Amino acid sequence: MTSPTKVAVVTGGARGIGRGCVHALAERGLDIVIVDLLRPEMERTRGEIEAMGRAVMIEEADVADHARAREIAAAVKARFGRCDVLVNNAGRGNPTGILEITEEAFDRTIAVNLKSCFNYIQAFAPLMLEGGGGRIVSMSSLNAHTGGVTSAVSKFSYAAAKAGIIGMTKALAKELGPTIAINAVCPGIIETELGNSLTRTRGAELAKKIALQRVGKPADVAQLVAFLATAEPFFITGQAITIDGFQWEI
Ligand SMILES: NC(=O)c1ccc[n+]([C@@H]2O[C@H](COP(=O)([O-])OP(=O)(O)OC[C@H]3O[C@@H](n4cnc5c(N)ncnc54)[C@H](O)[C@@H]3O)[C@@H](O)[C@H]2O)c1
Numbered sequence: 264m265t266s267p268t269k270v271a272v273v274t275g276g277a278r279g280i281g282r283g284c285v286h287a288l289a290e291r292g293l294d295i296v297i298v299d300l301l302r303p304e305m306e307r308t309r310g311e312i313e314a315m316g317r318a319v320m321i322e323e324a325d326v327a328d329h330a331r332a333r334e335i336a337a338a339v340k341a342r343f344g345r346c347d348v349l350v351n352n353a354g355r356g357n358p359t360g361i362l363e364i365t366e367e368a369f370d371r372t373i374a375v376n377l378k379s380c381f382n383y384i385q386a387f388a389p390l391m392l393e394g395g396g397g398r399i400v401s402m403s404s405l406n407a408h409t410g411g412v413t414s415a416v417s418k419f420s421y422a423a424a425k426a427g428i429i430g431m432t433k434a435l436a437k438e439l440g441p442t443i444a445i446n447a448v449c450p451g452i453i454e455t456e457l458g459n460s461l462t463r464t465r466g467a468e469l470a471k472k473i474a475l476q477r478v479g480k481p482a483d484v485a486q487l488v489a490f491l492a493t494a495e496p497f498f499i500t501g502q503a504i505t506i507d508g509f510q511w512e513i
Contacts, residue, residue: 268318270343271492272296272335274326274383275353277304279455280402283481284350285312287489293348294318296339298383300325318343326353326379327371336386346390348492351380351401351428356417369420376424380431384445391443398492399435399445403428405507407449425449429503436501444500446491451507453479475508 271288275281276297282304285295289312297319299305305321312319320342324331339346357364357372380401391397404411407425411417432447439445452469454462461469462478470477487506491499 267345269293269347269493270296270339270345271348271350272298272339272346272383272387273350273352274298274379275402276350277301277308280450280453280481280484281350281352282308283485284352284488287482287485288348288350288492289315289317291489291493292317293493294343296320296322296335296343296346298322298324298326298335299353325375326351326382327374329378329382329385332382332386336390339387340390345394346387347394347397349383349387349391349397349399350488350492351383351399352488353379354402354424355421357420358418359420360418364420372420373424373427376421377427377431380428384431384435388439388443392439395442397443398497399439399443400488400491401428401432401445401447403432403447403449403503405449405451405505405510407503408505432503433501440500444491444497446499446501447503448484448487448491449503449505449507450479450484451505451510453481453484455481469510473508473510477508479506479508 271293273281273285276285277299289295294317295312297305302323309319309321322335354376404425406417406422407429410422429447432445436445
């Protein structure tokens with residue numbers, strides 16, 4: 264008897280690192296649910312994954328919206344009856360310093376990067392527990408460790424949110440174990456298809472300060488996420504794993 268197809272939910276899966284994760288998980292035989300704000304980009308990624316023979320569901324939603332996460336979990340349960348993998352990837356930098364940022368902008372950075380993880384873990388953990396197990400991977404950042412002081416795209420509010428993900432990951436590894444394993448990934452500088460202001464303006468200079476002499480690509484991060492999401496046997500939980508080509512002085 265063949266085992267049922269596993270299902271992965273990837274937030275922010277329309278483009279960038281999330282799209283890389285969607286590809287890597289589909290290549291490993293999982294059906295995919297993408298949650299994102301960008302409908303045309305979700306449609307494009309859906310086409311790519313359906314061409315690989317996998318089922319894809321897309322949900323247009325703001326990950327900061329707690330009620331929508333519950334609705335989407337109910338829709339995933341109705342369509343697939345299971346959720347084996349949750350990748351909390353959606354997130355956004357904030358380049359504003361402490362003396363300039365508004366309360367609303369601070370709250371929004373925390374909501375999109377950190378509360379989103381709470382929203383989706385609370386919504387999907389029951390389905391994982393019902394199914395007898397699951398894996399969660401949340402996208403933190405090297406900035407959680409370094410503060411990202413010289414970064415053009417993200418300052419303290421982003422670093423705080425991404426550091427919060429690490430604390431949440433460790434606490435939930437204890438609370439949800441042994442049934443669910445949960446880890447965080449901390450990428451250094453990753454050049455996505457759109458690029459970011461840092462890699463556009465300082466890519467070559469930054470590469471000189473990275474041991475592997477290049478900035479990362481979505482596929483680099485996706486490889487690690489797919490490992491954490493699917494490897495068997497598996498004995499890793501509550502960890503924050505840096506993937507940065509070993510970056511220093513940035
Ligand atoms: N690119 C890097 O250098 C880097 C480094 C460390 C961590 N990260 C993290 O990796 C993750 C992916 O970043 P990326 O570089 O691929 O960025 P990206 O902007 O290319 O992709 C992010 C995706 O998330 C979606 N998204 C953003 N806010 C959302 C919201 N409120 N609701 C639903 N979807 C939303 C976007 O629409 C987009 O599809 C983020 O959490 C980011 O903080 C990126």
